[in-house]
Amino acid sequence: MFSSNDIRFFIEKSQHLLILCHSNADPDALGCALSVKHYFKNKDISICCDGISKQAKYILDSLGGSLGELEAEPDAILVLDTSSPSLLGKCMALLEKTDNLAVIDHHTTTDFTPKLAYRKCATSNAELVWEVLEKPNDIFIRKALLAGIMADTGHLKYANRQTFITLSEMIGDDILFEDIFSLFRKESELSQRIALMKALQRMRIIRVKDYIIVRTSIGSFESFIARSILNIGADVVIIVNEKRGSRIVARAGRRVANKGLNLATIMHESSIINNGEGGGHPSAAGSKGVDDFKKAADDIIDAIRQVLEGD
Numbered sequence: 206m207f208s209s210n211d212i213r214f215f216i217e218k219s220q221h222l223l224i225l226c227h228s229n230a231d232p233d234a235l236g237c238a239l240s241v242k243h244y245f246k247n248k249d250i251s252i253c254c255d256g257i258s259k260q261a262k263y264i265l266d267s268l269g270g271s272l273g274e275l276e277a278e279p280d281a282i283l284v285l286d287t288s289s290p291s292l293l294g295k296c297m298a299l300l301e302k303t304d305n306l307a308v309i310d311h312h313t314t315t316d317f318t319p320k321l322a323y324r325k326c327a328t329s330n331a332e333l334v335w336e337v338l339e340k341p342n343d344i345f346i347r348k349a350l351l352a353g354i355m356a357d358t359g360h361l362k363y364a365n366r367q368t369f370i371t372l373s374e375m376i377g378d379d380i381l382f383e384d385i386f387s388l389f390r391k392e393s394e395l396s397q398r399i400a401l402m403k404a405l406q407r408m409r410i411i412r413v414k415d416y417i418i419v420r421t422s423i424g425s426f427e428s429f430i431a432r433s434i435l436n437i438g439a440d441v442v443i444i445v446n447e448k449r450g451s452r453i454v455a456r457a458g459r460r461v462a463n464k465g466l467n468l469a470t471i472m473h474e475s476s477i478i479n480n481g482e483g484g485g486h487p488s489a490a491g492s493k494g495v496d497d498f499k500k501a502a503d504d505i506i507d508a509i510r511q512v513l514e515g516d
């Protein structure tokens with residue numbers, strides 16, 4: 206087991222550090238990456254991710270950060286908020302550059318075998334980076350990490366006691382909490398609302414006892430759509446991305462989470478059987494690269510059904 210200090214020393218020792226985040230980087234991943242880069246301002250650091258989510262892009266612009274470019278080949282790689290190499294997308298190839306690798310990750314499962322890892326269950330990766338950087342006073346870093354926490358906790362809906370302890374440390378006397386909300390776009394765009402309507406049209410409803418499992422497919426905005434379907438009363442939502450057919454997203458509501466349904470384990474196991482990779486959190490998980498996404502989705506629903514039937 207490594208400590209947050211070990212990771213900080215690892216970063217300090219590096220001359221040219223490459224930071225990698227999962228593809229379609231979200232505010233948590235990006236907030237963490239920007240914070241590390243900003244903290245070690247005088248170091249040659251660059252951030253690489255295979256795409257960046259709209260929300261994260263908006264936060265990047267609001268904060269005025271940049272991803273940067275390395276002046277030389279990296280002598281160390283730091284992977285943030287990513288539980289498996291394949292989730293790095295196109296950036297996975299960059300892992301070849303050096304085996305001097307460290308990971309900071311808050312996911313339940315991991316497929317990385319790095320030299321160093323700081324792993325801990327927390328509501329966001331931002332909370333781990335906050336410890337690694339020794340709770341810096343810098344306002345840019347605190348805002349970037351607060352954005353990460355807000356995003357990963359569904360605007361604090363899934364926050365726990367520890368999240369609030371960390372939040373109260375980060376907010377200080379100089380940040381208005383409402384300013385953090387304004388880092389997030391409120392109105393959903395037309396394209397997002399149309400995607401939601403399509404996903405609702407394609408819904409298949411599976412009832413297990415008094416639980417409702419919903420299965421649907423869509424080509425984008427899976428997290429937003431999953432959240433919306435949970436909000437209107439589903440207990441579990443499984444979304445297959447029809448454009449990138451092998452991506453599956455699963456989300457569960459409070460009722461089934463309390464019953465002990467663990468989507469991270471289910472997605473991990475079903476993706477192994479179907480030659481893909483998967484994992485995540487107990488109530489929010491995903492998988493990628495399965496041979497046959499229809500069969501994989503069937504397997505996932507069967508596994509969920511077994512848990513919900515068995516009491």
Ligand SMILES: [Mn+2]
Binds near residue numbers: 233286330357
């Ligand atoms: Mn995260």
